[in-house]
Amino acid sequence: GDKLGVVTIFRVPKDLPEWAGSSTEKQRIDRYTIDALHTCRITSLTWSMNGQKLFSGDDSGVVVFTEVDHRMSITRACEVVNEKFKIVQLSYSQHHQGLVVASTLRCIVCYYNKPHWKVSQVGQRERHCLQELGASFVVDENHIPSIYCCRSGLRLWKSNLDGNVE
Incomplete structure (x- = not known):
């Protein structure tokens, strides 16, 4: 992403190992440009594990x-949410099909529930002042997912996937 809000994606073919044999056709580099939905600087990107989904924030x-x-x-491309405040960090869990969005105001969790996105706030309160604090999905050793969200005063909130702080 750039400062004008244009997101450019390149798909670069990887080299095959020698044992796979040489390909007779030359693979090309594909380029995709998404320029209609963002109007200012891109601040965060996150990919799905399979490379088919990209989330961008500005x-x-x-x-x-x-x-x-x-x-x-x-x-x-489609707009998921407009938080009206700078996006600090995005974290996507392909297994749970959820997106954590940390803005300077608050942290939310988004799930796609056709035809709309379901949005839940992490915790019951927004930040008292605007700060660049991130959030992320984390899966523990028992494969239980949680969301960790930074708060002011060197605090860290842990929540479930619905945004309820534990």
């Missing part, structure tokens, strides 16, 4: 979901 609080179809060489 200075004005807009979070965009872009789905990349490499086979058809197309992308589809």
Whole structure:
């Protein structure tokens, strides 16, 4: 992403090992440009593990979901949420199909529930003052997912996937 809000995605083919044999056709580098939904500097990006979903956030609080179809060489993008405050960090869990969004005001969890996104705030209170504090999905040794969200005063909140602080 750049300072104008343009997100450019490149798919670079990887080299095959020698044992796989040489390919007769030259693979090309694909380029996708998403330029209609962000209007200011991109501040955070996160990919799904399979490389088909990209989430991007910007200075004005807009979070965009872009789905990349490499086979058809197309992308589809839509706005997930507009927090109205700078996006600090994005964290996506492919297994739980959830997105954690940390803005300078608060932290939220988003789940896609066709045809809309379901949004829950982590904790019951927003930050008292705007701060650049992040948040992330974490899975413990028992495979139980949690969300860790930074708060002012060197505090760290742990919540479940619904945003309820434990």
